[in-house]
Amino acid sequence: MTLAAPRVSPERARPLIETHPLRHPDQRDRPSMGRRAWWLLVLNALIPGSAQILAGNRRLGRFGLGATLAGWAVLIVLAGLALFARGAVIWLVTGPLSWLMLTLVQVVLLGCAVLWTVLTVDALRLVRLVKLPAITRWTAPIASLLVLALLAAGAVVASNAAASGRGALSDIFAGGGLSVAPSDGYYNILLLGADSGDGRDSMRFDSISVASINADTGAVTITGIPRELPHPPFSEGSPMLAEYPEGFRSHADSTCGWEAWMNQVRNAAEVCRPDRGSGLYPDAAAHGSAPGIEATKDAAEGVLGIEIPYYVFLDMNGFADLVDALGGVEIDVAERLPKGGPPPGSGAHDVDSWAIGWIEPGRQRMNGDTAQWYARSRYTTSDYDRMKRQRQLQEAILAQFTPENVLTRFSAVADAGAELASTDLPRGKLPEFFDLMMKAKEQPVTRIELTPENGIAEKTPDYELIRKMVRDALHPPVEETPAG
Known part of the structure; x- marks a missing residue:
C-alpha cells in the first residue's frame, strides 16, 4: 500500500x-x-x-x-x-x-x-x-x-x-637650467616683471629684483633694483663685461638704441644684435632662458656682488589671473593711486581726465585687476614708490601660498601660473624650493631698496656701497662680546 x-x-x-x-x-x-x-x-x-x-x-x-x-x-x-x-x-x-x-x-x-x-x-x-x-x-x-x-x-x-x-x-619648467648648490648659503633668484605680447620686441623689464633664499632656514631677502639704475657693472666672466668693461653704456641709434639703464641691458644683449644674442649666450635657449635675461642676470650679479643662477619672469598680462586664483591679496595702501594712464603725448598732469578708477588708501583685499594697477601705477608717484609697492605685492602673494589655499584652488592657480611665469629653475629642485617656501612663510621678509633715501644716489650710485648693504643683510656682522 x-x-x-x-x-x-x-x-x-x-x-x-x-x-x-x-x-x-x-x-x-x-x-x-x-x-x-x-x-x-x-x-x-x-x-x-x-x-x-x-x-x-x-x-x-x-x-x-x-x-x-x-x-x-x-x-x-x-x-x-x-x-x-x-x-x-x-x-x-x-x-x-x-x-x-x-x-x-x-x-x-x-x-x-x-x-x-x-x-x-x-x-x-x-x-x-x-x-x-x-x-x-x-x-x-x-x-x-x-x-x-x-x-x-x-x-x-x-x-x-x-x-x-x-x-x-x-x-x-620646460627648459630648466643646471642644478647648482647654494652660493654662500643662499639661492639667489632674479625676479623680472614686464608686459609681454605681440609687438613687444623691445620689451623692457618694468620690475627687477633679486630674492635671496637662505638654504637652511628659508628666510627671504628681496633686493629691489631700480629699472633706471645707470651704468650697471657686469660680473666677472660675463660676455657683456668684454663689451662694457667700464659698466653698461648707452647707444644712440635711430633704429635700435638704448639708455645706459638696467632695464635696457636686454636691448643691447639681444634685441639690437643681428644674432639675437646667440653669440654671447649660445646655451641660453637650451637651459630655458634667453640672452637678454642672462645679460640682466650678469648685470644684477655685478651690482649686488652675489651669484644669481636662476630667474623667474612674470608676465604682468597674466598677473591678475594669479591673484584672482589665490582669492585676492591683502594690501595696506598708503596713498590714493589712479588706475590707467594718460594717452600718448597728453602728459600725466590732469589725472582726473584719464584715470579709469582709483585705489583708495587703507587696508583692503585686492582682486587681480586692482593688484595689477597697484603694481603698475606710476604717474602720481615715483619709480621708487612703485618698487616698494611691487615688493609689498610679492610678500602678499607669498602669504597666500598656503597648502590649504593652493589645494582648494589648485586648477586655477596652476592654469594662471602656466600663463604667468617662465623660469630656468631645474624641475628637480622643486621639492627643495617648495619646502623652503613653506619655511619662508613663517618669517618676515627682509627688503633692501636701492633708493636715495637709503643712501644710493640716483645718477651716480656707489656700487661698492650697494654690495656692502647686500652682504651685511645676508651675512650680518657678528658683534664680539667684550672680554671679562
Missing part, C-alpha cells in the same frame, strides 16, 4: 524556499522592499561594491569593493605622509616622477567616476523600483543620483586638477 505525500499549502511551504531579506526579498511586501532599497543605496554610497555582494552580481561587487578598499588605503597612506613626511608628497608631485604620478592619478580618478556610475546604476536596478512604495520609488533614485553626481564631480574636478598641475609643470 502506497502512502500519499501530505499536501502542504503554499503558505506553509514558503519557509522551505531560500529567503534572504536583501538577495531574495518578498516583493509583495512593499514596506520591506522600501527598507531594503534604502539599505542597498546607502551601502552603495558609503562602501561602493557592497550592494552587489549582498544582493547582486558578486563578481562586480568584489571588484567594486576591492577598488574602494584600495582607494581608502591610498588615502590613508597619503594622509600619513602629509602629516609625517611632507617632503615625500612634494617629491611625488613635483619630482622626476611627477608626470607619471599625476597622469596615474588622473586616470585612476576618472576610472573611479566611471566605476561609481556603473555601481550606482546597477544598485538602482537591484532595488526593483516598480516594487517600492510610491514615495520611495521617486526619492530613492533622486537621492542616489545626487550622491553619485557629487562623488563623480569631485573625482572629475580632482582629475582636472592633476592634469592642470602636470601641464603647468611642463609649461613653466
Whole structure:
C-alpha cells in the first residue's frame, strides 16, 4: 500500500524556499522592499561594491569593493605622509616622477567616476523600483543620483586638477637650467616683471629684483633694483663685461638704441644684435632662458656682488589671473593711486581726465585687476614708490601660498601660473624650493631698496656701497662680546 505525500499549502511551504531579506526579498511586501532599497543605496554610497555582494552580481561587487578598499588605503597612506613626511608628497608631485604620478592619478580618478556610475546604476536596478512604495520609488533614485553626481564631480574636478598641475609643470619648467648648490648659503633668484605680447620686441623689464633664499632656514631677502639704475657693472666672466668693461653704456641709434639703464641691458644683449644674442649666450635657449635675461642676470650679479643662477619672469598680462586664483591679496595702501594712464603725448598732469578708477588708501583685499594697477601705477608717484609697492605685492602673494589655499584652488592657480611665469629653475629642485617656501612663510621678509633715501644716489650710485648693504643683510656682522 502506497502512502500519499501530505499536501502542504503554499503558505506553509514558503519557509522551505531560500529567503534572504536583501538577495531574495518578498516583493509583495512593499514596506520591506522600501527598507531594503534604502539599505542597498546607502551601502552603495558609503562602501561602493557592497550592494552587489549582498544582493547582486558578486563578481562586480568584489571588484567594486576591492577598488574602494584600495582607494581608502591610498588615502590613508597619503594622509600619513602629509602629516609625517611632507617632503615625500612634494617629491611625488613635483619630482622626476611627477608626470607619471599625476597622469596615474588622473586616470585612476576618472576610472573611479566611471566605476561609481556603473555601481550606482546597477544598485538602482537591484532595488526593483516598480516594487517600492510610491514615495520611495521617486526619492530613492533622486537621492542616489545626487550622491553619485557629487562623488563623480569631485573625482572629475580632482582629475582636472592633476592634469592642470602636470601641464603647468611642463609649461613653466620646460627648459630648466643646471642644478647648482647654494652660493654662500643662499639661492639667489632674479625676479623680472614686464608686459609681454605681440609687438613687444623691445620689451623692457618694468620690475627687477633679486630674492635671496637662505638654504637652511628659508628666510627671504628681496633686493629691489631700480629699472633706471645707470651704468650697471657686469660680473666677472660675463660676455657683456668684454663689451662694457667700464659698466653698461648707452647707444644712440635711430633704429635700435638704448639708455645706459638696467632695464635696457636686454636691448643691447639681444634685441639690437643681428644674432639675437646667440653669440654671447649660445646655451641660453637650451637651459630655458634667453640672452637678454642672462645679460640682466650678469648685470644684477655685478651690482649686488652675489651669484644669481636662476630667474623667474612674470608676465604682468597674466598677473591678475594669479591673484584672482589665490582669492585676492591683502594690501595696506598708503596713498590714493589712479588706475590707467594718460594717452600718448597728453602728459600725466590732469589725472582726473584719464584715470579709469582709483585705489583708495587703507587696508583692503585686492582682486587681480586692482593688484595689477597697484603694481603698475606710476604717474602720481615715483619709480621708487612703485618698487616698494611691487615688493609689498610679492610678500602678499607669498602669504597666500598656503597648502590649504593652493589645494582648494589648485586648477586655477596652476592654469594662471602656466600663463604667468617662465623660469630656468631645474624641475628637480622643486621639492627643495617648495619646502623652503613653506619655511619662508613663517618669517618676515627682509627688503633692501636701492633708493636715495637709503643712501644710493640716483645718477651716480656707489656700487661698492650697494654690495656692502647686500652682504651685511645676508651675512650680518657678528658683534664680539667684550672680554671679562
